[in-house]
Amino acid sequence: xxxxxxxxxxxxxxxxxxxxxxxxxxxxxxxxxxxxxxxxxxxxxxxxxxxxxxxxxxxxxxxxxxxxxxxxxxxxxxxxxxxxxxxxxxxxxxxxxxxxxxxxxxxxxxxxxxxxxxxxxxxxxxxxxxxxxxxxxxxxxxxxxxxxxxxxxxxxxxxxxxxxxxxxxxxxxxxxxxxxxxxxxxxxxxxxxxxxxxxxxxxxxxxxxxxxxxxxxxxxxxxxxxxxxxxxxxxxxxxxxxxxxxxxxxxxxxxxxxxxxxxxxxxxxxxxxxxxxxxxxxxxxxxxxxxxxxxxxxxxxxxxxxxxx
Amino acid sequence: xxxxxxxxxxxxxxxxxxxxxxxxxxxxxxxxxxxxxxxxxxxxxxxxxxxxxxxxxxxxxxxxxxxxxxxxxxxxxxxxxxxxxxxxxxxxxxxxxxxxxxxxxxxxxxxxxxxxxxxxxxxxxxxxxxxxxxxxxxxxxxxxxxxxxxxxxxxxxxxxxxxxxxxxxxxxxxxxxxxxxxxxxxxxxxxxxxxxxxxxxxxxxxxxxxxxxxxxxxxxxxxxxxxxxxxxxxxxxxxxxxxxxxxxxxxxxxxxxxxxxxxxxxxxxxxxxxxxxxxxxxxxxxxxxxxxxxxxxxxxxxxxxxxxxxxxxxxxxxxxxxxxxxxxxxxxxxxxxxxxxxxxxxxxxxxxxxxxxxxxxxxxxxxxxxxxxxxxxxxxxxxxxxxxxxxxxxxxxxxxxxxxxxxxxxxxxxx
Numbered sequence: 001x002x003x004x005x006x007x008x009x010x011x012x013x014x015x016x017x018x019x020x021x022x023x024x025x026x027x028x029x030x031x032x033x034x035x036x037x038x039x040x041x042x043x044x045x046x047x048x049x050x051x052x053x054x055x056x057x058x059x060x061x062x063x064x065x066x067x068x069x070x071x072x073x074x075x076x077x078x079x080x081x082x083x084x085x086x087x088x089x090x091x092x093x094x095x096x097x098x099x100x101x102x103x104x105x106x107x108x109x110x111x112x113x114x115x116x117x118x119x120x121x122x123x124x125x126x127x128x129x130x131x132x133x134x135x136x137x138x139x140x141x142x143x144x145x146x147x148x149x150x151x152x153x154x155x156x157x158x159x160x161x162x163x164x165x166x167x168x169x170x171x172x173x174x175x176x177x178x179x180x181x182x183x184x185x186x187x188x189x190x191x192x193x194x195x196x197x198x199x200x201x202x203x204x205x206x207x208x209x210x211x212x213x214x215x216x217x218x219x220x221x222x223x224x225x226x227x228x229x230x231x232x233x234x235x236x237x238x239x240x241x242x243x244x245x246x247x248x249x250x251x252x253x254x255x256x257x258x259x260x261x262x263x264x265x266x267x268x269x270x271x272x273x274x275x276x277x278x279x280x281x282x283x284x285x286x287x288x289x290x291x292x293x294x295x296x297x298x299x300x301x302x303x304x305x306x307x308x309x
Numbered sequence: 310x311x312x313x314x315x316x317x318x319x320x321x322x323x324x325x326x327x328x329x330x331x332x333x334x335x336x337x338x339x340x341x342x343x344x345x346x347x348x349x350x351x352x353x354x355x356x357x358x359x360x361x362x363x364x365x366x367x368x369x370x371x372x373x374x375x376x377x378x379x380x381x382x383x384x385x386x387x388x389x390x391x392x393x394x395x396x397x398x399x400x401x402x403x404x405x406x407x408x409x410x411x412x413x414x415x416x417x418x419x420x421x422x423x424x425x426x427x428x429x430x431x432x433x434x435x436x437x438x439x440x441x442x443x444x445x446x447x448x449x450x451x452x453x454x455x456x457x458x459x460x461x462x463x464x465x466x467x468x469x470x471x472x473x474x475x476x477x478x479x480x481x482x483x484x485x486x487x488x489x490x491x492x493x494x495x496x497x498x499x500x501x502x503x504x505x506x507x508x509x510x511x512x513x514x515x516x517x518x519x520x521x522x523x524x525x526x527x528x529x530x531x532x533x534x535x536x537x538x539x540x541x542x543x544x545x546x547x548x549x550x551x552x553x554x555x556x557x558x559x560x561x562x563x564x565x566x567x568x569x570x571x572x573x574x575x576x577x578x579x580x581x582x583x584x585x586x587x588x589x590x591x592x593x594x595x596x597x598x599x600x601x602x603x604x605x606x607x608x609x610x611x612x613x614x615x616x617x618x619x620x621x622x623x624x625x626x627x628x629x630x631x632x633x634x635x636x637x638x639x640x641x642x643x644x645x646x647x648x649x650x651x652x653x654x655x656x657x658x659x660x661x662x663x664x665x666x667x668x669x670x671x672x673x674x675x676x677x678x679x680x681x682x683x684x685x686x687x688x689x690x691x692x693x694x695x696x697x698x699x700x701x702x703x704x705x706x707x708x709x710x711x712x713x714x715x716x717x718x719x720x721x722x723x724x
Binding site: 061080164167169252255269270274275 | 374377378381384385402403406492493494545546547548549550687688689691692696699700701702703704715719722
């Protein structure tokens with residue numbers, strides 16, 4: 001970057017000796033080129049291919065017989081897809097809200113200069129080190145009515161204790177929320193804790209001198225200044241929610257029935273096991289739309305913020 | 310001169326060696342569990358004995374989903390394996406796409422039309438030509454029972470679904486789980502199709518092969534759903550998402566009385582050191598004694614380049630149908646040979662009963678393809694049926710009439 005800035009600053013490159021650009025000038029471009037190429041092909045290229053496929057009648061293998069919006073029409077007439085979408089709404093909404101709330105609360109508590117903070121922070125953060133597959137499998141055992149929590153409580157003498165969310169089609173989606181929150185709230189806590197530590201200490205002291213209580217300080221000064229952290233957490237969490245696949249695969253496998261299906265699982269099932277590549281691609285495009293719906297406003301606000309600087 | 314002559318001889322010899330050594334077959338399969346791997350090794354050895362090289366292309370994952378994904382990517386890139394474990398209507402789908410090779414000459418020499426029941430050979434043909442070789446036959450409509458549990462509960466083995474419900478209530482009252490079941494969609498469908506089969510092979514065929522709207526909406530179908538729903542109260546609360554072999558172990562341990570599952574369950578009993586007829590008994594699923602729901606594994610042959618590879622592929626197809634491989638493979642796998650009239654002294658009583666039913670049903674028209682195991686309908690229709698069946702089983706508020714309507718509409722939408 002430095003060389004480039006220096007070069008353009010002195011105007012040498014424009015003034016007529018482009019042939020003599022040194023290797024150092026080219027180095028960053030050469031180093032970056034493979035990554036850019038791979039990203040272009042493997043992310044954007046396949047994205048476009050999926051978009052194309054979603055307008056074809058592809059079944060077992062990709063074909064290029066275009067059928068217009070047929071696949072989208074079939075998709076939104078598909079009962080299972082509607083279940084998956086509404087599950088995403090419930091799961092995503094609850095997951096994000098609970099994670100943010102728990103994360104902020106835990107971060108504030110940990111910020112009170114308590115003893116053994118490092119150890120506690122590690123304990124909270126540690127679930128993030130486990131993959132969703134492990135989380136899902138472990139919670140599957142815990143929530144299983146015949147050998148998990150329910151059995152334990154009954155063995156303790158609570159004969160009428162009942163906790164069968166995992167096999168109840170109406171409640172199973174909340175099991176996903178429990179497991180996902182358990183895993184991700186520590187991570188949100190870590191984000192906010194870092195943010196809290198970054199708040200200017202003088203500001204807080206000034207507030208205290210003005211007679212503000214700790215609660216007010218947090219509410220009026222500290223938390224508002226953490227808006228960027230809040231947005232980052234929101235974007236990351238909503239990504240996790242939309243792409244959530246492994247958790248469902250391990251915890252409920254979409255069941256009972258397809259009561260706990262999420263769009264990612266729907267897409268996998270239809271594309272790879274039911275030979276409906278066209279329909280699967282259409283569902284993938286809808287998911288992409290969901291991601292963009294969150295990402296575009298975020299990027300817009302970020303970029304606009306930069307320009308104001 | 311001598312040197313040149315020597316050199317030429319060497320070249321000639323190595324050429325001769327190469328032609329005699331023949332070709333290579335690459336076989337994509339998902340027989341990766343202990344018994345299955347032992348079973349496929351038999352074929353591997355026979356191919357090596359015939360002078361070919363065997364390139365194993367095993368992709369783990371019981372249902373073969375990952376294997377199918379790999380196969381698709383290989384086929385798209387123009388490099389399919391010589392043979393792949395594909396079965397049922399999927400063979401037709403691959404045939405439609407023009408990937409499969411013609412095996413008619415091998416079939417003619419081996420008299421496949423004579424040694425295979427017609428229902429089986431039809432599945433192996435695309436457009437009237439053989440494109441795949443069948444490996445084994447699984448009977449799906451089996452009921453595995455633990456006689457000890459029945460004795461303790463004072464119940465008797467049911468032969469109809471009405472009786473099943475009566476006996477299951479007794480067993481439940483005695484504190485056992487009447488029906489060991491895993492709540493995965495294909496297991497739900499296995500149970501469902503067993504109940505549907507009790508309505509007769511004609512009903513079954515019309516519903517799951519003909520996909521007749523009238524049959525799907527018929528009173529018989531409503532009855533089937535009614536019976537199916539009653540099964541819900543005979544499974545334990547932890548059934549959701551349970552693997553089939555875990556359900557089998559409930560019967561083995563004496564926690565549960567019965568399981569409706571294909572004959573691959575036998576492998577679990579054998580592995581647990583149990584004896585057929587003593588520690589466990591096998592009966593046809595209630596109401597289906599003369600009938601036989603088949604699930605046939607087969608290796609479909611892909612078009613490959615090179616004479617040697619093609620020769621090796623033909624040899625592979627030939628060896629699969631030879632009695633020796635059929636016997637060893639099926640003893641290891643727990644299934645029965647596809648060839649009729651094989652020597653059967655090495656097989657156990659359950660396999661004998663399976664063979665009798667196979668033989669008898671192949672002449673009476675009671676030999677039907679399993680819908681739950683992808684033999685009757687393509688994966689799209691199968692998926693649609695699975696969705697309705699499994700949702701109905703888990704949703705307490707759905708009535709049989711609603712389910713029938715949903716089934717008919719889902720099947721139509723997926724065709």
